[in-house]
Amino acid sequence: MLKHMIGAALALGVSAGAAWADWAPSGPIKLWIGFGAGGETDTLGRLIGKEMSDATGWTVVVENKPGGGGIAMFTQLATVPADGQTIGMGVSMPVLVNLTVRADQVPFTLDSFDYLASVASAQLAIVARKDAPFDDLAGLLDHAASSDGALVGFDAKPQELLLNVLNKDGGALRPVSMKSSAELVQNLLGGHLDAAFNAGTHIPYLDSGELKMIASANAGRHSYAPDTPTVREQGYDIYVDPVFYIAAPAGLGDDVQSVLSDALLAAMNADTVRDAIQNALHTEPSGDGPEATRAMMDDGMKNVATLFGK
């Protein structure tokens, strides 16, 4: 017994010594996920948490804080102490949209956080069934004009706004709200929609020849479909770029911010997580650190303001 106690005391002494050299967490790090269990954010967050814990020896506790596309989580994150023990992972778009549309009701701003890392950006496409009588946005709009409008499925507010921009010259696209990429693909295949937005579920159907891609809704083209032009290239100055990112409450201090940021970037570039990002999102880990992530959010604010016509 005594031996154990001495051992424990020694272990404590050693870890206290290590703390002088560099910042290290004084207890478990909580990684909050702004969505419920089972989504892409959840899976990626849990993988990053596990990898970070394996690599650093820290205990990382992953907790789901769903609500409002991450707003509930970030609201809470802004109020906890900035000691590096609590960090949160969310998606840029819902945060930027809420800060643009109802800034007076959102209890935080972009300055409420210190940004740690961007994980990856989701690739958003507009797709249609292979047998649809159009191959690009102009064709889709013509098809809509010549029939009783065209039904276009979407699953997030910015996509609906993008459709409004496409409709600005009297277009007849009728937006249909759905819950997920999977539901959108299902309704496309079943012939219940003419076209739909999609963030990845569609890719295997491009390979099998059941769907075709009409446009990339991101700022750039997609790696798996380099020949399909973006919405911008097709003449509408608009795009939607959802980025998964990790932040902490503002006031971390430079040393804490860089230790955490380095650990997160190392974790997401580990082979297992890199593979998972590639498999789940069909894209590379972004590798952006604190400054680039903050810049991404600032640029995003401007783009979303355009999207909402503000």
Next chain:
Amino acid sequence: MPDLATILAGFGDAFTLLNLAYVLFGVVIGQFVGAVPGIGPVMAMAIAIPFTFALDPLVAISFLVGINKGGLFGGAIPSILINTPGTPDAAATALDGHPLAASGKPGKATRMALYASVTGDTFSDLVLIFLSAPIAILALRMGPVEVCALMLFAFSILAGLIGPSLLRGLVAAVLGVLCATVGLDPEHGTPRFYFGWFELYDGPSLVAVAIGMLAVAEILRRMAAVTRDSQPGAIRVQGDGDDRLSLAEYLSCRFVMLRGAVIGTILGAVPGLGSTAAAYMSYAATRQGDDGGVPFGKGNIKGIAATESANSAVVGANLIPLLGIGIPGSISAALLISAFKIHGIQPGPLLFENQARLIYGLFGAMLMANLTNLIVGQASLRLWVFAIRAPTSVIFPSALVFCIVGVYLSTGGMFGVALMFIAALVSLAMSACGFPVIVFIIAFFLGEGFERSLSQTLVILNGSSGALLGHPIALVLLAMAIGLAIWLGRGGRGQPG
């Protein structure tokens, strides 16, 4: 259909000792988290996924399948033994399960649940294995208009559960739908009734509300009763030997279980309704055929057979759209997809073509998990039935702690716990005033999906009711909904919770 060698190789991959060990481990975890109110198999699967990364894909998926299947039956255990469902799916099982257990036959009640659960599950697994491709193609015909009609059909089961007062039943149903409208509206994303709480943006958590109204309300009621009349245990356990389930009793439920399994399989193949609705639908149908034996609601084993066969059948069938066309039919199917994905296996239309051996391995694992569920269930039942011999002053406070922990974990904090307690108080007030809580809960569960499919339907029909004529399946479902409501309403003014 792949060649026989691939099929046999797939099954061969599944039936290994390592796989069996992981399925067993999964089933044990699943039965435990299912029995603990609030956590549930979905939460457990989400937590387990990163840890399966180091495993072989088939082993990882077998483990997750084990958790899922174990969890389904696990939810029925507290539902039957202490009238507090461990998962929302098991709520209907309490209707007859608890009265039977309380009359001194907890072993009979829980065994019926176990056998019915495994029977329903195996039925839908076999449908999945042999018929997933054609059924998935049929399910594709179900667009938003048809799903909206199916939702109305599901609502019509409420007529059979509404209880003695039509007016109170309708009030409960309307309140349930009203609560389901809290949060962002499905069409334009405008927040409604959220009072500045961002936690309510996605609507009140189903888990928190269901556990609060069904489990916590019952626990509080029982804890209040204990202070007046202290009993030695939650239920009496007789020693007269009629606590087993005979083969004749099991066989007497065969048609009930078959109907439950068919209802569960159909609802599982069409995403959106879920196993809770399937259980109540099967129960409502079974109660119509009262055979003059033990009245329903007083401990009729057919009531248990109906609900457990239906809610378990949903799970296998949820994989039909996944394997047939590559689309997940439920959250747990979506979790399986993410497990596929992180192992580099792309779900989608080519899944069967590219990964036939793995899919047949998955089928093997599912059947193995059913058998394991049956065997582990036998053992764990004895343990649970023994555990509830503890004094009520121990059982109900511990159950309350589990509810709090489970809801805290799955809703992400104290907000969900507060919501759970509010829901419990609302539930107590409702039952004190004679409003049927079950009707409220089902209306609340179906409300969100109904609103979404209604808004989609309105866009698709473009304001013209004549356009409905282009949707014959929807018209048939609507006619069936009206017919069912009348049939159930006439016979079913019964005695539900």
